[in-house]
Amino acid sequence: MTFEQLNLIQPILEALKQVEYSTPTPIQAQAIPKILEGNDLIGCAQTGTGKTAAFSIPIIQKLTQNPDTRKHRAVKALIITPTRELAIQIGESFTDYGKFTSLRHAVIFGGVSQVPQVNLLRSGVDILIATPGRLLDLYNQGIVKVPNLDFFVLDEADRMLDMGFIHDIKRILQIIPPKRQTLFFSATMPPEIQKLANTMLYKPLKVEVTPVSSTVDVIKQLVYFVEKTQKKDLLISLLSNETVESALVFARTKHGSDKLVRLLVKDGIKAEAIHGNKSQNARQNALNNFKDRKTKVLIATDIAARGIDVDQLSHVINYELPEVPETYVHRIGRTGRAGNNGVAISLVDPEEVKLLKDIERLIKKDIRVIYDHPFVSIASAIGVSKAIDSSKAAPAKGSGYRGNKSNGDFWRRRKLESKR
Numbered sequence: 001m002t003f004e005q006l007n008l009i010q011p012i013l014e015a016l017k018q019v020e021y022s023t024p025t026p027i028q029a030q031a032i033p034k035i036l037e038g039n040d041l042i043g044c045a046q047t048g049t050g051k052t053a054a055f056s057i058p059i060i061q062k063l064t065q066n067p068d069t070r071k072h073r074a075v076k077a078l079i080i081t082p083t084r085e086l087a088i089q090i091g092e093s094f095t096d097y098g099k100f101t102s103l104r105h106a107v108i109f110g111g112v113s114q115v116p117q118v119n120l121l122r123s124g125v126d127i128l129i130a131t132p133g134r135l136l137d138l139y140n141q142g143i144v145k146v147p148n149l150d151f152f153v154l155d156e157a158d159r160m161l162d163m164g165f166i167h168d169i170k171r172i173l174q175i176i177p178p179k180r181q182t183l184f185f186s187a188t189m190p191p192e193i194q195k196l197a198n199t200m201l202y203k204p205l206k207v208e209v210t211p212v213s214s215t216v217d218v219i220k221q222l223v224y225f226v227e228k229t230q231k232k233d234l235l236i237s238l239l240s241n242e243t244v245e246s247a248l249v250f251a252r253t254k255h256g257s258d259k260l261v262r263l264l265v266k267d268g269i270k271a272e273a274i275h276g277n278k279s280q281n282a283r284q285n286a287l288n289n290f291k292d293r294k295t296k297v298l299i300a301t302d303i304a305a306r307g308i309d310v311d312q313l314s315h316v317i318n319y320e321l322p323e324v325p326e327t328y329v330h331r332i333g334r335t336g337r338a339g340n341n342g343v344a345i346s347l348v349d350p351e352e353v354k355l356l357k358d359i360e361r362l363i364k365k366d367i368r369v370i371y372d373h374p375f376v377s378i379a380s381a382i383g384v385s386k387a388i389d390s391s392k393a394a395p396a397k398g399s400g401y402r403g404n405k406s407n408g409d410f411w412r413r414r415k416l417e418s419k420r
């Protein structure tokens with residue numbers, strides 16, 4: 001499948017050539033024709049699958065082909081996304097793919113002065129990319145007007161709900177015209193998301209790629225058992241390895257992230273943190289430095305990392321495992337983007353063994369353990385062994401572990417895996 005076969009117009013094909021996309025990703029191959037035909041769409045896909053291009057390319061094409069677009073400048077496509085970082089990235093995508101069209105877009109988000117955003121809106125835009133709060137704020141001030149919307153896109157719907165945006169979304173649905181084409185994207189489809197989709201879509205077609213529980217196969221996943229007190233030493237030794245070109249390190253707390261940065265910097269490793277306590281500009285700077293390879297390591301909390309999109313990110317490191325297993329899948333999906341190889345390493349201390357078990361149950365596979373390192377924690381390994389033992393009573397459905405396996409089997413299997 002090529003982009004030409006998707007019947008895209010020349011200005012878009014030219015732009016795709018410039019960003020060096022040779023073939024559509026699965027979500028693009030499935031979604032673009034359906035959107036071009038005018039259907040509402042539910043896209044079940046996480047970041048990293050190419051979903052931004054899957055919705056922005058057909059929007060650019062349809063707006064360019066519509067003779068009304070040229071007659072008057074007004075917002076004809078509204079894209080709502082949960083975070084500033086995602087909004088900026090979507091804006092960059094419209095810049096890239098719409099480069100050879102005359103369409104104009106604006107990106108608006110909170111936490112910064114509204115003046116430049118208002119000026120841009122007043123100069124006239126066709127496409128508006130917004131976070132929910134700032135959109136409603138500017139709408140209430142009479143600055144944003146959306147009476148003639150052709151396209152409404154809700155991006156990362158599940159995260160919107162996680163972040164408490166449900167009331168804002170309901171309000172936005174009241175201010176946009178009912179007759180429109182709606183595109184709805186979410187990494188997961190739990191019942192409350194399906195319910196939300198039902199309220200806003202008309203006869204939607206569904207496209208689905210890499211469901212959250214099947215981690216992208218190109219990512220190599222590894223576990224290092226380590227005592228909590230030795231995690232920092234292990235991290236420094238891992239990051240000092242030259243195969244680590246750029247690493248996104250997940251920490252649980254803002255304070256912990258800052259502490260890690262200080263430790264790494266002291267050891268001569270260029271690192272910065274990105275978390276909610278930092279100003280928007282400091283976060284953006286840290287992200288840009290990381291993207292431009294001025295810093296090798298970016299330490300992030302889960303909220304701050306939402307939407308981080310860095311091409312060729314070689315490593316994701318879980319300094320601490322997340323409490324919610326699905327978050328692990330979101331985290332490691334930051335590497336292995338668009339078919340690139342990536343490595344996801346988890347440092348697991350004895351108290352985190354249960355979290356590791358939950359993750360392995362979700363992704364339905366055992367993560368390979370590396371024992372051959374100077375900080376290996378026997379307590380963690382024993383913890384896993386105990387967890388296997390107790391799972392005899394109630395083996396998890398679909399889990400890689402079987403209740404009738406003895407611990408001897410487990411150790412043999414783990415050793416074999418670590419030699420592979």
Ligand code: AMP
Binds near residue numbers: 047048051
């Ligand atoms: P997204 O899922 O939209 O966040 O996209 C993930 C990454 O894949 C971004 O860095 C895109 O630039 C890149 N990408 C999207 N589509 C393609 C494609 N067809 N070929 C190569 N890279 C792509």
